[in-house]
Every structure is written in C-alpha cells, then in structure tokens.
Amino acid sequence: MVQKRLFIFTLLLMLIAAEMPAQKLVNPQEDYTWTLIQSGQSLGNPIDYRRNDHSVVYYGSVGSIYLSRDRGQSFTPIGTTIPNSTRVKNIILSEKDTLTFLVAIEASTDKIVKTTNGGNSWTVVADNLTFSYFGIPMTRDPAHPDTIYTQSNSTFMKSTDFGSTWTNVNTSMPLATPCDIEVFPDSTHIILIGDNTTGIYRSTNSGVTWSQVFTTSGEIPTIAVAKNKPGEAWATKWSGGGGLLKSTDYGATWTLVGFSGRNLWGVDVSPESADYVMTGEYSGGRIYLTKDGGLTWMTTTISSSNYSVVIADTFSIFAAQGAGFFKMNLPYPIPVELASFSGTSENGMINLSWITATETNNLGFDVEWSTDNSSFRRIGFVGGKGTTTSQSSYSYNFREPLAGKNWFRLKQMDHDGSFEYSNVIEVDFEVVKNF
Template structure:
C-alpha cells in the first residue's frame, strides 16, 4: 500500500519539486455577503460543514452570520445567530449536522454580546450558555472531545471546561499571563490530539494541557517572536508542526517540527516552504503523517503544500492562495481566501492514507485486534505479529487484504491461549509483489477471569481524574456509581453492557469538593464498594 503514496507524489511532481501541475480546488457559492469572509470552518465529514464569517477588514463591523452545508457544499445555507449585538463570531465546533457551538467576542473597551452559543436543531434555535459573563472580550477557541466533554479558551487566556455538553462551564486556573498577552483567534492557532491541547499567544508562548484542558503549562516561550502569527498542528501527542510569520512582514517566516510534544523544535528546511508564508497548517485526520499547509496572506507567497512524512519533505500542490483550510478526512476539505467571500472545496486526489486505526483489547478470554484502512493498493494482507517484551516479534496469524480499493475496510483478529501478562502487537502489511511495511506497535494487558473484580482506583488520592479498573466474568450490564460519605448516589460513571474481561473507566471529579467518596460496582449478582479520596 505504500506505493499509493509514491504514485501520488509522482503525480504532483512530474516536472520538479517546485512545479505546480494541478489546481485542486472547486469554487463554491458560500452565500455570504460580498464583504464577509470565512474566519473558521468545522468540517464534520465530506458532506457536512459549518463556517462562521466576519466582515472585512477583520474586526471592523460586528457580524453574527454563519453558513452550513449538508450536501458537500453544493448548497450553503446562510443564517445569523439572534440576540447578538456588537459581537463578532470567532470559532465554531460542530458535533454533527444538527449540533454545533459558536463563540462570540467583543472588542476591548466596547459594549457588546459575548458568550458561547449552542444549537441542537441545525441552527433553527440557539441558546447562550453560562460562561464569560464578565470577560474583557469573550471566548475564542472551542473544542469537544465527545458530545459531553469540551474546553473553551478566551482571548486573554480565560478558560472553561464542561462535562455535560455545555450545560455547565467550570473555570480553569491558568498560568500567569504576561503583560498584554492574548491568544490568537482563527486559523490554526490551536490544535488537539488525544487528550492534549496546544495553543499559541502573541508573546511567542505555547500553552499545553494533557488532560483535556483541566491543567496547563507553558512549554515554549520565545520573546524574539512577539506578535508573530503562529500556526500549529499535531498528528499525535508527540509529533507536530509549528510555523511563525512576522506580522509586520509576513515574508519572514519559520517552520519547525517537534517529536517530544512541543518541548523542543527543529527547523524544517525545504525549498517549497521557502516560497510560502503559512497561514494555516492542519494534520489530515485518518492519515499516518500527512499535513496540508496553505499560504494566502502574501500575494507573492501563496500556495498549497502537502507532506506525507510529518514535515520532512513537502510537495507544492497549487497556487490557489487559500488562507484557511479544514479537512474532515484524507478525501476532502474546505478552504477560504483572505477577505473575500469565496469558499473552495478540495477536489484533488485523495491525500494518501495507509492505516486509519489499530487497537488491541482484552476480554479475559482472548486479545481482540481491530484495524481499519481507508485505501489499499495491491494489498495481499496482514501478518499479525506478537511480542512478550516489545523487541522480538513472532507471526501468530494472517488476514487477507482487499487488493486495491478506495473504500474503507475493517479487519479483526482474535489471539487466544495466552498466559497472564503484557503483550505487544504489530501488523506487517504485505503487497502482492512481496514488499512490506510495519504498523505502529500497540500493547495490551491480558488476564484470565473466572470471577468479577473491582480494583482500587488509581491514583488515589486524586485530583480531579482517576481510573477505576474492573473485571467481568460473564457478559452483563455493569453499573458503577459514585457515593458521598453518607452513601448517597451522586454520579453514574458507567451503566452499560460489557463483555467478559478486564475494563477501565475514568472518573472526573472536577465539580466535586475535596473529601472521601465511595465507588460501587453492580454486575449481575456481584456488588462491591471501595473508598476513594479527592484531594485538591
């Protein structure tokens, strides 16, 4: 399958690494007024996308309009959020075609509407949520990890989290800001991977959280880059790309890469990037290490570039000049141009992907491996390889591939007759001609179960999250509840059917005061209770 990547690179670079051979964007009618441009996209999939706009020049005239498509951009519906006065829409995050969140801010020293707005009916109605009631300017970046857990970050580092879909937003203690430090709004100033979040400020600092926004640390501080425009994107919790443009002279720019979560950065030297002043960088969801970079602010340094190897080498795709992009998957996304109402849809070749996901789970009887591919080329199949120590691997099975296909394929393999312990697995993908490549390694703890089990939570004491492990003997409904010191139920952590085996759930006590609590499991006729301590 790796030859798919090679073929696409050849397609893009027939003449030389700097030659544009294709224009890959289809212009669509956004229905925004002529003086409005897209400030932020939220692509749910290749059919559903939301976007918010601002009048240009930016921050010149308040505007509360947004657009939405459910047919891949063939039709965009324009609407406005009611009740907003002298406010500017900053960011939008869509869960699906019906549910979305929008942040609204005002300019410093002015009177205007600020807050978080939510719709659950495709924009027919919007409700303001309880947060940023006395903020200087209001919220900016917003992100949801799932339908319930989200985080929002304001212009002056004011941050909130929610565990119930925004019904309640809880303030977060942030590192002390520098004088006149604020977050950059729009484009790719924020990025999320797993439970980690990174965002940039105008003072050359990068903030990072590894627990969905509950705690934060400054991981980079570079005073020489005050007021440079940043772009940041991560493919996982370790590898990412970060660029900076001098605000006063955007032709001066630097692009760097990290492999340790953002602690250290190394400069990427590539001739393609020398002629592009980045305005957005995005990791393409579902790919192993593909990023797209667009430059659309400087007339002489416009273009779209792509990397398939996490920034080591870049290919110029076109010179369209998008300044903002948002991809839902490797197959397509949307872009916009700076201070015009033009919206583009990416219609070029699919950005290559090999393995979308690879996971290992234990159910007490066997280890289940699941993996998915988005496209395949001459794929004979997969050798399943196992190791007890993570170094020497042995082949334990083989699963046939689907040859050549552009449709997503899902695979599964069950490894049985194991001894208790930790195991490491990897896939060896083999082509028909014998060439092969390895997947990343996944690990799993396997234990045989012939009874129910409730483990002590870890860590304990904890603040504010802890993990509860439990074992299930037979397939049954498992309910785990949290009780206060007098035995009253105060939260339900889990209430669903689980397969036999060992499982873990995370409990977040962000809304509870310090104290002694109990957690109780009920599964079939099995009941057990243990004590936990929340210590702030």
C-alpha cells in the same frame, strides 16, 4: 581562466544550495486547484465536519451558518442568524446529537453560543469574553467530546457538558491573547496554546499550570496535532521570521522545518496519515501540501488571505479564506462510489448490505460497529472487486448486536493504503424471547 571561473560559479551554487531552507518545493501541479464554493467573510477556523460522516460540513460567516451534505460541494444557509454576531470564529459539532453545536463569535462583547435545534434558536452559554482578533477560541478534548476549552483574556476555562456551563481552570494565564488551543488525542492532559505576541505555551495537567516552550516576536496563528502519530504537532509562524514549526515530543520542544521568511497561517494534519500535512500562506495566495511528512511540498494557488485549512480526509480538503469557503479539486476520483448502504434486523442478527456503482483500486471494506454513534470498532472485513465500472453488491451478517440502537459504517480501503468512511446507518435490534 574559463575553467577557474566555472569552478568558482559551481562552488557558489553548491554553497547557496546548502543554505536553502529545509523544505523542498515541488513544481506546482495544475491538477490541484481550489474553487470558491460559498462566499463569506472568514476568520479563525469557521469550518467543522462530522467525524462519522465527512459528507456533512458546516461553515460560518458573519452571523450565518451554512450546511453542506455533499462534502463541501454546495451549501445551504440553515436556521436563524446568530444575534449580534459580526464574525464566526469557529464551530464545534456535537458528536452525540446532530442538531447540537457550539459557535464562538465576535460581537460587542465576544460570546460562545449553543444551539440544540440545528440553528433555529441560539443560547448564549459564555458571555463578556475577549477573543484574540484572529484567533480560534475553542477546542474539544478528542477523547472526551463533551469537554471544551476556551480562554478569555487571562482566564482559561473548561466545560464538561458541551458548553452549557463553564468553570475557570486558571485565572492568571501567562498569556492574554491566545490564537489557537490544541489537545493531544492520546494524552489529553497535555494542551498547547499559540499566542499573538510571544510564542507557544504548554500544560501537562489539563490547563492548571503552564510553561512557555517556544519564543517568538511574532504570532503563532495555528497549531495542529497528528491524530495517529503520538506526540507530533505542527505550528505556523506569522511575522517574527515566519516559517513552519514541528514538534515530535508532545510540544515540549520545537524545530523550524522550513518556509523561513514566509508568513504562514492555517495548518492541518490528515486524520488518515500523519505525513499528509497542509499549511497556508496568509497573504501569499498559496497553500502548501506534503504527503511525506515535510520532505517535499507541493504548491497550490488560491485567492485572498488564508485563515484555516481543514483535511477531513484525502478526498475532502477545505480552506477558509478571506473571500469564503474553498474546496480543493483533486486529480483523482473518489475510488469507490457507494450507491446504497442499509441494514435490517432479522433471525437474531443484523444483516448489512451495500451496493457500489463503480470501484477503482478497491481493496475492500472494514465493517465498523458502535453502540453510541461515537466510538466505532472493527467487526469484520469484506473484500472488494478491485477496479470495475459495473455495479457490485456486498453483504455482512452481524451476529452479536445489542438490544436497541446499533450504528454501523464502512471503512473503504484502497490497495495503496488510503481509505474513506461511509455515512453512518442506524439499525434497531429487538431481542426475540422464546416462551
């Protein structure tokens, strides 16, 4: 009889295990913790960072903008308060001008404002708008950084001059309460919108026409597209059963991949690895991280409600919570401490030099060059010293610069495949003419 009961109990356990959600939650790791860096009142996704310099991070709260130059370790308020703003919904930094950025705000009538002087003055560039209360109103076209999309009520709009002017793309949208807009980086004509009450909508002609591709009775707060895995996207569900959705066909179809019954909110994918994904639980005080594309998940704990998670790189991970800006504390140090990076023009070439204070598992450095401080390409590689606590010096000579301004950055790579970008430096090159 005892053996029979044991067999039945074992069989029940097997049946329960077979019906468990697809995701596997790994035991929480105490080394992954969160610290409140800047108190505030978050909503939407009020965080952005410079794509060519991850040490520069912006955060918005109520009507104030805060700037960090140390990867979100500390913040300083900048500029003047945005007039009439009661909430900062999201920020988009210009990739061409470090003093220019857009801010979507809640006010008596919602607005998009623009600054060209680092927040010292503000110009309303879109007014009399209505944003969904919890939504992220704006998104950029990754391949055309001056192209911005937004939606107000049933009108989908587009700007091609970084928000200065707007044109209506569709004035009879099938949804009126958008939560998030996302554009695929390798197929920018494909746009996704998650809405507040019905599901996910998709356009394949840059927003002219739309079709519903996923239906829910709840909300789709956030969508994130992979930067280096074509066609892959993730979306969170709040209410309507909750959970996390995934698409591998540019948003045409969606599959619930886990977290059923949990009301999720923010989600983001690392620009370095499509398998490195993070999602936040709205009111559960938990943020989940996977490094294997969702096969296993690690649970981290955090205070207050989640609105967004942002992965600048695997060393710079942020969350906008109801209490403000949080940064994740990681159990591993930044692998290479760069002490200096500079360039000089001489003898018909540009000489780059840099010094590291310490190195851990350092494979080496890709040297990248740009003529517009936006698009960079690899021009060379310099091997690293592996692991050392001694100061190390490096140099690289670039023999094909263009006359005028040239921009450079280093892509430091570990032996395990992870990498991190340095700050960008600018070097003026003057062509010497012989007479």
